[in-house]
Amino acid sequence: MYRYDEFDAALVTQRVAQFRDQVDRRMKGTLSEDEFRPLRLMNGLYLQLHAYMLRVAIPYGTLSSVQMRMLAHIARRYDHGYGHFTTRQNIQYNWPKLVEVPDLLDELATVEMHAIQTSGNCIRNVTSDPYAGAVADEVEDPRIWGEIIRQWSTFHPEFSFLPRKFKIAVTGSAEDRAAIRVHDIGLRIHRNEAGEVGFEVMVGGGQGRTPMIAKTIRAFLPKAHLLSYLEAILRVYNLMGRRDNKYKARIKILVHEMGAEAFADQVEAEWAEIKDGPVDLPASEVARIENYFAPPALDTASNGSADYALKLKSDAAFAAWVGSNVLGHVQPGYAIANISLKPVGGVPGDATAEQMDVVADLAARYSHDEIRVTYEQNLVLPHVRREDLYAVWQALGEAKLDTANIGLLGDMIVCPGLDYCSLANARSIPVSQQISERFSDPERQRKIGKLDIKISGCINACGHHHVGHIGILGVDKRGKEHYQITLGGKANQDAAVGAIVGPAFAETDIADAVETVVDTYLDLRADGEEFIETLGRVGIAPFKETLYATH
Amino acid sequence: MPLIKDGSFVTDPWIRLADEDALPEIGPIIVSLTRWVAARDALLARGWPLGICLASGESVEAITGDLDRFEVVALEFPTFMDGRSYSAARLLRERHGFSGELRAVGNVLRDQFLFLHRCGFDAFEVREGETVSGWLQAVAALTVWYQPTGDARVTVPQLRQLAPIAAE
Ligand code: SF4
Numbered sequence: 001m002y003r004y005d006e007f008d009a010a011l012v013t014q015r016v017a018q019f020r021d022q023v024d025r026r027m028k029g030t031l032s033e034d035e036f037r038p039l040r041l042m043n044g045l046y047l048q049l050h051a052y053m054l055r056v057a058i059p060y061g062t063l064s065s066v067q068m069r070m071l072a073h074i075a076r077r078y079d080h081g082y083g084h085f086t087t088r089q090n091i092q093y094n095w096p097k098l099v100e101v102p103d104l105l106d107e108l109a110t111v112e113m114h115a116i117q118t119s120g121n122c123i124r125n126v127t128s129d130p131y132a133g134a135v136a137d138e139v140e141d142p143r144i145w146g147e148i149i150r151q152w153s154t155f156h157p158e159f160s161f162l163p164r165k166f167k168i169a170v171t172g173s174a175e176d177r178a179a180i181r182v183h184d185i186g187l188r189i190h191r192n193e194a195g196e197v198g199f200e201v202m203v204g205g206g207q208g209r210t211p212m213i214a215k216t217i218r219a220f221l222p223k224a225h226l227l228s229y230l231e232a233i234l235r236v237y238n239l240m241g242r243r244d245n246k247y248k249a250r251i252k253i254l255v256h257e258m259g260a261e262a263f264a265d266q267v268e269a270e271w272a273e274i275k276d277g278p279v280d281l282p283a284s285e286v287a288r289i290e291n292y293f294a295p296p297a298l299d300t301a302s303n304g305s306a307d308y309a310l311k312l313k314s315d316a317a318f319a320a321w322v323g324s325n326v327l328g329h330v331q332p333g334y335a336i337a338n339i340s341l342k343p344v345g346g347v348p349g350d351a352t353a354e355q356m357d358v359v360a361d362l363a364a365r366y367s368h369d370e371i372r373v374t375y376e377q378n379l380v381l382p383h384v385r386r387e388d389l390y391a392v393w394q395a396l397g398e399a400k401l402d403t404a405n406i407g408l409l410g411d412m413i414v415c416p417g418l419d420y421c422s423l424a425n426a427r428s429i430p431v432s433q434q435i436s437e438r439f440s441d442p443e444r445q446r447k448i449g450k451l452d453i454k455i456s457g458c459i460n461a462c463g464h465h466h467v468g469h470i471g472i473l474g475v476d477k478r479g480k481e482h483y484q485i486t487l488g489g490k491a492n493q494d495a496a497v498g499a500i501v502g503p504a505f506a507e508t509d510i511a512d513a514v515e516t517v518v519d520t521y522l523d524l525r526a527d528g529e530e531f532i533e534t535l536g537r538v539g540i541a542p543f544k545e546t547l548y549a550t551h
Numbered sequence: 552m553p554l555i556k557d558g559s560f561v562t563d564p565w566i567r568l569a570d571e572d573a574l575p576e577i578g579p580i581i582v583s584l585t586r587w588v589a590a591r592d593a594l595l596a597r598g599w600p601l602g603i604c605l606a607s608g609e610s611v612e613a614i615t616g617d618l619d620r621f622e623v624v625a626l627e628f629p630t631f632m633d634g635r636s637y638s639a640a641r642l643l644r645e646r647h648g649f650s651g652e653l654r655a656v657g658n659v660l661r662d663q664f665l666f667l668h669r670c671g672f673d674a675f676e677v678r679e680g681e682t683v684s685g686w687l688q689a690v691a692a693l694t695v696w697y698q699p700t701g702d703a704r705v706t707v708p709q710l711r712q713l714a715p716i717a718a719e
Contacts, residue, residue: 161666
């Protein structure tokens, strides 16, 4: 993992002092709320329906156990004993008091964490593959470049007042586990025909009210030029992006209106001016950062034990958990263990302070001190010896963290919705709870197989409904909460936006509607087909029929 | 509007001329791009120092051929959220070598002085009530920078090259 040096540490400390001064000025009244608003928004502090909400950055979703313990401490000391992991691999606290936020940030700084650029029209916290450094299909660890982008984008003086927020995601594998094609910039590390490693650069993806899949504007960018190329993209966007309408201000609209080719031409022309300038890092600095992400010292002799094989046979619940939550690791004998934050009837993405402590302890003991946060709002222990999995699973079970549903129906992405969010049309959490209770039988979920349900409380699409296999969008129908269903969205390397299936459903009917969709699929599926494959084969018409015939 | 330049209040010798104002006989003036394009010869013939003000969104390319004629380039911020002039400033300084006064005019917040300064602005029209100490505090709030701009600040990657051991 990356560790701060004196410079990184000094910057975070200075930032807290600067913010403390801003809060002081607000408390004394020398700053009005109108003047304070943009300042707090530059530091992840939102005013929500009931209270302030603070968003803490977890760069590229990687945490150490010490950092996780601090997040637990903050949940206890400054919040109501829990935190909410988000689709941007961050954590949000829903109840901090304004006067206490500077102290909270001081505490975070002691473990190399902050809330810098977690809101505002700037380059947001960079996201990445939660399995980085642990999967076999990886060309290079994307977090190296995640960290390089983090540093370059931090307080970038030119790009802190962009037309709109700006999100960058990086992955190092062919399989996309970071939804890079629905980001403002998606970067995929790959090898070209000559065997050199570089980036495919995709621009203009996004969700919200105008969902778009990113376009590739450069198939291969040599690694060493990444920062100058990003600077060129951002400069073109900063100068040309629309500022007349908030809903047309994201880069996806600029790329769409100009056309991807014309946009790429602008970027290339700008890049030609700066590519050999000072913004790209010297090789020694890249190597310095790369060193921090060297693979952990894994036990190469470990190849699972007889005991592990026995447990798999004798303990069905354990086997079920391994079946859905555990994945292969690049090192034989090791595994990637996913921790679901989606228990039946729970709030997706929420974890209590006690649960965070348990995960921290397990990471320290069994996972080389590493934890990942996924954009699906779950946690990951990326480097667990197979023979330790049983002990890990038992400890997770005691903390109610052993839900065996990763990738299954219960593993829903859900935005905070009307329970917290001032922009919401409808509640999302209670809808997800209804659905998870309806499908609470784990055996039934396993039979249904892989299925992504994603729920947003309004068209801003924080719950990624456009790219859910089943997307659910809260809408307001004459003052009543209603829910529109989309089918066929995908967030992976074959990213696609789902199609609206028909009129919205009332809150009391939405769980039935989801069940109808699932039953229709079960009726139609060929052997071994996943939901999304059946849908691809038969199209949306049969689902329309069953959905609206029964209503 | 009070003007802070290079860290202290200065009396502003420049007159900002609205497009409908008549050309004064004497004195340095700042004109809009529209006026410059329309009355270039008359403006040059006056023989007094000349400045130009670009509205946010007006391309710096429109004046790069004439940069040596201007002692001041003022860049406008219609609202503090409009960040186009940060890019314009860097282009003027770093690409086109403008070395005259680069002035931020319009709606900017104290907490933005630092970013403006990094992008090459050296003069700031500030609100009534702003203080030099407030300005100085704002531009010194952060001293650690990862990315190079045209200003004199040393960046973290440069410091790391100087002291590779400190980074361990
Ligand atoms: S999708 Fe809408 S309701 Fe949900 S968190 Fe985003 S803005 Fe709020």
